[in-house]
Amino acid sequence: MIQRLILVAACGLAGLLNSAERPNVVLIFTDDQGMNDVGAYGSEIATPHIDSLGRDGMKFSQWYVASSICTPSRFGLLTGQFPTRSRDGLLSALMFLNDKERGIQQGEVTFPALLRKGGYHTALIGKWHLGHGAKTFLPTRHGFSEFIGHTGGCIDFYTMRYGIQRDWYHDEKHVDEYGYATDLITDEAVKFLKRQKKEQPFFLYLAYNAPHFGKGWDPTKELAVNIMQPPPADLAREGHIKDPVRRTFAAKVVNMDDGIGRVLAALKANGQERDTLVIFMTDHGGDYEFGGSNKPFRGEKATLFEGGIRVPCLMRWPGRIQAGSTNDAVLSALDLFPTICALAKVEVAGYPLDGEDITGILTGVQKTLPVRELLWHTGSHTELKRGTWTALRQGDWKFLETSKGEQFLFNLSQDQHEKANLKAQHPKLFNDLRKRRDALLKECLPKKNHAESQRQGE
C-alpha cells in the first residue's frame, strides 16, 4: 500500500517536472527504408543529416522492428507488444479502400497515451496506418494531442489524397492541402517544435511516408495506382545513379534527409537540443520493386529474413548518450515503450509489454541484455500476393518459415546474412526452436491492459 501511495504521489508530481528532468522525445520513423538506404549504414545515397544522429549519438547494428509490414510494425512500436497480440489481428497492411472495420482498439494502450497522462504534449505528424474507418481509430483517440497527417498506407505526395480520396487530417478533420507531402510534414514538425514551451516536455512522432511510393489516380482506368513522385530538383541531384527506379527512390530519400536536417536545426534554434532524445529508425526493410535496398542482408519488406526486420537505428541525446558510440545488442522497437516511459518517469507496471527498458544501453552502463526471444508473424494478404511468414530469434539463433513452408535455422552471430541453413547440422535445436515458435504463437495473444484488469478486480 505504501508503495502504491508513493507511486500515486510520483505520478501526481510528474506533471510538475520540467523538460530538463524528463527529456523531450522526437521519434523519426521513415517508411520502407532499408539497411542500404542510409549513408551511415553504407548506402550510396547521401543522408548527412540522418547520419549526424549517429555521429553525435549511438548507432545500433541489431535493431529490429516488430514486423516487416507497415501496420503491424507500427502496432508493435506504439503498444510495445508483439503484433500477434493485436485484438483485430493486425498482421498485414490495412488497405485504405476496403479495410475500414479494423484498427487499433480502445483498450490497446500506446506509450504516447501514457506520456500524455504523465504531462507530456504529444503529436503525430505524418503517417498513422492503424485504422481509418471510425473516428475511434484516429491517433487523437490513442494518445496524441495533435495529429497532422494521413491514416492510410500512402498518399499522393502532391494532393495528400489516397488516389482521389481525402486522407489528410488536422486532428479529426479532413483538410485540403497541396504541396509536397515530405516537405509539408517537415514544415509542420518545425512549427510544432517552435510552439513548445520549456515548462512542458513533448513527444513528437514524426512518421514520414517517404521514401515509400505514393498513391496516385489513373483517370483512364479509374484506379488508385502506385507512383513514385520524386521531387524534380532532387531527382536531378541523384542523376549519377544509373538505375532509374533506384534514382527516384534516392531522390525521395535525400529530400527527406534535408527535411530531417531542418527539424534538427529547429531543435537547436529553439534551445531544445540538449533536452531532447532524437531517435531515427525505419518501419521495416526496403522494397526492391520500388528502389529500396537491404544489402548485404537477405530478404526485403514482407519477408522475415534480416532484410525485412533489421533496420537502421540511430539515437542522439547530448550529455546522456555518448557521441560516436555503437551498440551490437539484440534490440527492438518493442523496447521503446518501456524505455521512453522510464525516461519520462511514467509507470508501466501492469501493462502487457514484450520489450525491455534499455536505458542502460543508451547511457552506456550496459552493453547487452540477457538472451532474449523475439517473435515475428506476418499475415497473409491475397491482394498483395503475400503469404504468412513466421520467425523466432532466440539468442544467436533464428528459426524461420517462409510462406512456401521452407524452414531455416541460422546462426546470426556467425552468419548475419543468412547464407547457411543449419537445420540438418543441428536437428535438435531446429526442432526445439520450431516447437518454441508454435508455443509462442499460442501464448502471445491479446491481453487485457492494466486498467481493464483493475476494473475487473484481477
Ligand SMILES: [Ca+2]
Ligand atoms: Ca512501410
